[in-house]
């Protein structure tokens with residue numbers, strides 16, 4: 001059973017179509033990164049999965065049931081983009097309140113405060129919390145009741161680098177334990193290692209979905225090979241250019257060449273066989289490169 005199955009999902013607000021023909025599935029224990037420009041429809045997608053919004057068309061199945069059923073809701077966790085709490089309650093009162101609503105134990109509420117690094121501030125009022133502390137409290141709230149599906153909307157906003165790393169360590173652990181996670185973010189650097197697949201939304205349509213490896217092949221973006229310590233870097237660059245490759249010199253003994261899918265190993269063999277360079281760095285296209293590629297393609301399709 002997939003944790004999420006969306007088929008042909010459309011959502012309109014009045015005359016405006018926000019999602020159109022969205023097909024997306026998420027396996028148990030899988031982490032899907034959902035990326036897109038402001039207004040692309042990410043939050044709308046999450047709200048449909050959470051049963052907070054209905055689709056105008058299409059099929060939505062969550063944890064084997066309807067998203068708005070009580071049974072399914074009990075097994076969902078959600079960190080909204082803008083977390084807001086009663087400012088006069090303490091962190092502990094807040095999380096205990098949510099625990100009661102969700103049928104989770106007070107013991108778990110206290111453990112989660114510890115887990116998100118808020119134990120020291122548990123008895124302070126939320127109005128004295130920093131943005132990052134509120135975000136951690138939101139995360140603790142989302143984890144109440146051991147959800148099988150976790151939806152995190154911009155979870156790293158307001159988190160310092162250490163808290164961000166801890167968040168990803170937490171999602172890695174939850175993934176190993178079989179929790180399915182949808183992670184929406186505008187912060188692309190650092191997220192790659194913590195997702196199984198990326199889905200890129202633009203203009204209400206899914207532009208691409210797949211593992212980074214799949215998307216790299218599909219997008220056909222080059223890996224950059226940077227070589228140092230060549231006997232004659234300029235000659236090597238000229239040879240590559242003569243073969244139709246994009247290449248440039250890096251100082252006197254260095255060169256950079258763009259290797260399209262399939263060419264990378266040939267280029268490496270050639271370099272290692274002939275030149276014995278001192279160092280070769282391989283820079284595969286990053287998630288940001290892929291995101292930019294699919295966004296530009298989507299813009300081109302609209303114009």
Ligand SMILES: Nc1ncnc2c1ncn2[C@@H]1O[C@H](COP(=O)(O)OP(=O)(O)OP(=O)(O)O)[C@@H](O)[C@H]1O
Pocket residue numbers: 013018036037038039040041042043044045081
């Ligand atoms: N309640 C609403 N009424 C009318 N339009 C809405 C409503 N909620 C969202 N929209 C519109 O739907 C579109 C998608 O919004 P959504 O919040 O899903 O985007 P998003 O990808 O999450 O954006 P962001 O990255 O800025 O959070 C936007 O054009 C937004 O203005």
